[in-house]
Amino acid sequence: MRSVPKLPSELPLxxxxxxxRSRLRGPQxxxxxxxxxxxxxxxxxxxxxxxxxxxxxxxxxTMPTRPVxxxxxxxxxxxxxxxxxxxLLLVKLWSVYPRLFLxxxxxxxxxxxxxxxxxxxxxxxxxxxxxxxxxxxxxSSQWYPWAFSFRGTxxxxxxxxxxxxxxxxxxxxxxxxxxxAGPVEVDEPPSGRPGGAPLSRRALLRSTxxxxxxxxxxxAGASVPLLRDVSVFAVRTGSGPQGVPINRTAxxxxxxxxxxxxxxxxxxxxxxxxxxxxxxxxxAMPQHEESLPIACVEGWSAGATWTGVRxxxxxxxxxxxxxxxxxxxxxxxxxxxxxGVSTLPANFAADDKTLLALGxxxxxxxxxxxxxxxxxxPNRPGVxxxxxxxxxxxxx
Amino acid sequence: MRAQSPLRLVLGVSGVAAGLYGVxxxxxxxxxxxxxxxxxxxxGVVLHDVVLAPVVVGIGxxxxxxxxxxxxxxxxxxxxxxxxxxxxxxxxxxRFGALSDNPTLLDRSYVASxxxxxxxxxxxxxxxGVLRARRVAK
Numbered sequence: 407m408r409s410v411p412k413l414p415s416e417l418p419l420x421x422x423x424x425x426x427r428s429r430l431r432g433p434q435x436x437x438x439x440x441x442x443x444x445x446x447x448x449x450x451x452x453x454x455x456x457x458x459x460x461x462x463x464x465x466x467x468t469m470p471t472r473p474v475x476x477x478x479x480x481x482x483x484x485x486x487x488x489x490x491x492x493x494l495l496l497v498k499l500w501s502v503y504p505r506l507f508l509x510x511x512x513x514x515x516x517x518x519x520x521x522x523x524x525x526x527x528x529x530x531x532x533x534x535x536x537x538x539x540x541x542x543x544x545x546s547s548q549w550y551p552w553a554f555s556f557r558g559t560x561x562x563x564x565x566x567x568x569x570x571x572x573x574x575x576x577x578x579x580x581x582x583x584x585x586x587a588g589p590v591e592v593d594e595p596p597s598g599r600p601g602g603a604p605l606s607r608r609a610l611l612r613s614t615x616x617x618x619x620x621x622x623x624x625x626a627g628a629s630v631p632l633l634r635d636v637s638v639f640a641v642r643t644g645s646g647p648q649g650v651p652i653n654r655t656a657x658x659x660x661x662x663x664x665x666x667x668x669x670x671x672x673x674x675x676x677x678x679x680x681x682x683x684x685x686x687x688x689x690a691m692p693q694h695e696e697s698l699p700i701a702c703v704e705g706w707s708a709g710a711t712w713t714g715v716r717x718x719x720x721x722x723x724x725x726x727x728x729x730x731x732x733x734x735x736x737x738x739x740x741x742x743x744x745x746g747v748s749t750l751p752a753n754f755a756a757d758d759k760t761l762l763a764l765g766x767x768x769x770x771x772x773x774x775x776x777x778x779x780x781x782x783x784p785n786r787p788g789v790x791x792x793x794x795x796x797x798x799x800x801x802x
Numbered sequence: 803m804r805a806q807s808p809l810r811l812v813l814g815v816s817g818v819a820a821g822l823y824g825v826x827x828x829x830x831x832x833x834x835x836x837x838x839x840x841x842x843x844x845x846g847v848v849l850h851d852v853v854l855a856p857v858v859v860g861i862g863x864x865x866x867x868x869x870x871x872x873x874x875x876x877x878x879x880x881x882x883x884x885x886x887x888x889x890x891x892x893x894x895x896x897r898f899g900a901l902s903d904n905p906t907l908l909d910r911s912y913v914a915s916x917x918x919x920x921x922x923x924x925x926x927x928x929x930x931g932v933l934r935a936r937r938v939a940k
Contacts, residue, residue: 428862493886496854503855529847530821536846543890548907549899553838554831562827563843569821576813604865604874613879617886624887638915639891641908651906658903 417510426504429603430610434592436501437578437585439614443498444571446491447535450542451568453484457703458561460787463751471757474784478701481787482629485705488542489625489639493617495535497610527573534567546704547641557703628706642706647774648766650710653702653788656773660741661794666778672762675799676724683723685778688764691715696759702788712782714763717755717798726800728755733801736781739794748792754783762795858885872938876930884923891916 460477463469470476510525511518538560545556575582590607627637627644634644642651656662671682693713701707718728726732734750754760760783764771771777776793783791831839858881865877893899894912901907 426859489890492890493882496886496889497882499850499855500858503851503859506851532850533843533847534824536850537843540846541842544893544899547893547897547899548901549893549896551898552842554835558830559828559839562824562830565820565824565827567824569817569819569824572813572817572820574817576810576817579810579813604871604878609875610878610882613882614886616879617883620883620887621890624891638910638919639887639894639912640910641894642906643909645909646906651909652904653907655901655903658901 413512415511415513417512419507419510421507422509423504423507425507430605430607431501431504433581433585434588434590434607435610436498437582438590438611439494439498439501440582441586442615442618443491443494444575446487446494447538447568447571449487450484450491450538451564453480453487454561454564456480457484457787458557460785461557461703461789468753469751469785471754471759471784474759475699475701476785477787478629478699478707481701481703481705482626482707485542485546485628486622486626488539488546490618490621491539492543493614493621495539497614497617499532524577527570527577530566531570531574534563534570537563538567548704625705628704629701631709640706641704644706644708646708647772648710648769650700650708650766650775651706652774653700653704654740654743654793656794659738659743659746659794661739661773663773665739666773666794670778670796672720672779672795673797674720674724675797676721676726677800677802679724681724683720685764688715688762688779691719693764694758694761696761696782696784698759698782698784700782700788700791701786707788711767712761712763713765713768714761714779714782716758717750717760717762717781717783718758720762720798721755721800724800728752728800735797735799735801736792736795737797737799738792739796745789745792748781748790750781750783750790750798754786757784759784762798854889870931870935872934873927873931876927876934879930880923880927884920887919888916 457477457480459467460469511521541552541556541560541563544550545560550556590611623633623636624639625637626640627633627635628640628642630637631644634640644651646652668684671684672688674681674683692715694716695711695713697709697711699707699709717734721728721734728734729752731752733752734755736748736750738746738748740746750760760781762779763776763782764779766772766775771780776795779795780793781791781795828839861881865874869877888895891912894908894910895916897908897912899908
């Protein structure tokens with residue numbers, strides 16, 4: 407009978423934490439980079455939850471229609487915060503990497519339990535954090551090499567990431583306080599000797615801030631027009647037909663020219679009252695001009711001047727007054743992809759700035775911008791600015 | 803320590819609550835999509851811990867052995883800036899999301915900008931290295 411091998415007191419690891427010699431690693435760098443990483447994650451979380459609710463607004467929430475550029479700012483911030491977090495996270499993980507190889511006690515004890523829980527919470531934080539940054543930046547460039555739905559999953563994992571971050575801060579608070587209150591350089595200054603540290607912690611931190619600042623400059627131009635020429639890694643230049651980029655083309659959405667010819671009609675529905683209007687009927691109505699941005703979930707945005715008919719004027723034709731609080735269901739001709747049917751909440755439908763636009767920057771809309779008619783409303787995600795509108799129905 | 807406890811407790815409890823809400827929100831993920839989701843959740847950690855981090859450690863070990871002492875500080879600065887921005891820019895550099903019918907998407911010369919940036923970083927590191935080596939020689 408073979409004897410049961412005795413369990414070692416620690417998990418044997420090929421590498422030990424003490425094998426890492428750089429004195430630059432450690433809490434002085436980790437805490438300082440961690441604070442800014444926390445600011446980025448917090449910003450991305452708040453703006454992200456906001457964006458999620460802007461896209462599908464729960465019953466208990468009414469999104470405001472002012473300021474008109476609010477979503478443009480929050481979603482621009484969301485993507486820039488995620489971009490800036492990449493160099494910060496890399497330095498942060500580098501600064502604590504040896505801790506991955508700390509001894510793992512195998513004998514059951516209170517210390518073992520505590521360590522296993524702490525390691526699991528760090529594992530969840532790192533997995534969720536990397537997941538959010540990776541899928542977010544990939545989505546920003548419209549690259550989706552996965553099976554799951556992006557928005558719902560990015561939203562759920564955001565809560566896991568922010569939850570794990572709060573737990574991590576709770577666990578590490580004494581270390582964070584001690585590191586921040588203490589000096590950055592706690593031991594010998596860098597020496598030129600082989601084997602010595604090549605630079606000071608301060609210099610490493612400054613390099614990290616430089617990388618983070620450049621990451622912001624390299625991406626922010628997707629929403630900040632002034633930075634367009636500087637932002638070499640922004641997903642768009644901001645140019646496009648009629649001066650505005652296109653998110654989804656008519657061809658991709660399955661809208662052909664034959665569907666929007668002279669036979670196209672807009673159907674207005676309010677209970678049993680209906681009305682159909684041709685494009686020339688719409689052109690004969692009072693036209694209004696509004697400066698409103700297209701601001702997409704991918705973080706890019708562009709300001710433009712739109713002309714068209716006020717949605718509330720159209721609803722009045724079928725005897726509806728959106729001030730009464732009824733939402734409007736907007737149906738597009740689009741055959742493929744999501745948001746072919748969108749809900750225009752009552753306060754947006756009632757707003758003077760909300761148009762069924764017929765023109766863009768002084769010309770008739772081109773097909774890719776939603777000809778014959780599209781919705782443009784203040785402070786709304788681009789996916790809800792429904793193009794190729796064919797029907798608007800008041801909820802009853 | 804004692805004075806910090808209420809704050810830590812609030813942070814910890816709200817963190818667990820937020821995390822649980824996130825896990826609960828994942829119920830919307832279809833069964834068929836879970837392998838893909840798990841691959842992304844685990845894949846990111848593995849890619850960092852098993853591939854990227856060891857490569858960076860290896861670069862550090864090599865630089866400590868081979869690079870002149872005066873060059874090592876500029877090389878670290880260069881690696882932090884170049885590496886951080888390169889990893890961030892992977893989706894646009896590969897133009898994986900580009901659509902043939904939509905020229906307004908990913909409409910910049912990303913690789914050319916990255917190449918120029920790389921050359922600038924190399925030149926800056928070299929210039930700093932030469933200057934520091936001269937200063938040490940004096």
